[in-house]
Amino acid sequence: MTESMSWPLAVLIAIDQLGNAIAGGNPDATVSARCYYFAQIRPNMLKYYWRLLELIINFAFLPIDGPQHCQKALEDEPAEEFYPGSDLTRAILGILVIIVCIPLSIIHRIAVIIIPKWRYKPV
Numbered sequence: 001m002t003e004s005m006s007w008p009l010a011v012l013i014a015i016d017q018l019g020n021a022i023a024g025g026n027p028d029a030t031v032s033a034r035c036y037y038f039a040q041i042r043p044n045m046l047k048y049y050w051r052l053l054e055l056i057i058n059f060a061f062l063p064i065d066g067p068q069h070c071q072k073a074l075e076d077e078p079a080e081e082f083y084p085g086s087d088l089t090r091a092i093l094g095i096l097v098i099i100v101c102i103p104l105s106i107i108h109r110i111a112v113i114i115i116p117k118w119r120y121k122p123v
Contacts, residue, residue: 013030016030017030019100023092024089025082025093029077029081029082031096032054032057033082036074038050039070042082046084049090049094053094056097058070059101060102062108063108063120064108064112064118
């Protein structure tokens, strides 16, 4: 954890990395970065699967992180290796993304109404 990263943010990133590991990915990479990598950087025959997950994640984080959350996540960890995983682990990943991102998108939208300073502000 860096000095500038808060404890709650570090815990949330660790949970994200755990979910990525459970779903057959690199345990040191996040789900967001993995989805962007396989959707945009190294597209394959499952490009549309990865793109769909990227769109769902970007939508969930839009109110607090702005557009392109997944791209920003990859830029934060450029040296990581990314594993596509097996069919089973990709299915687990898809389920995890849907189960987590639907409530998160609602929570984030409510949060920026209650606490406006959390709303994403373009630079």
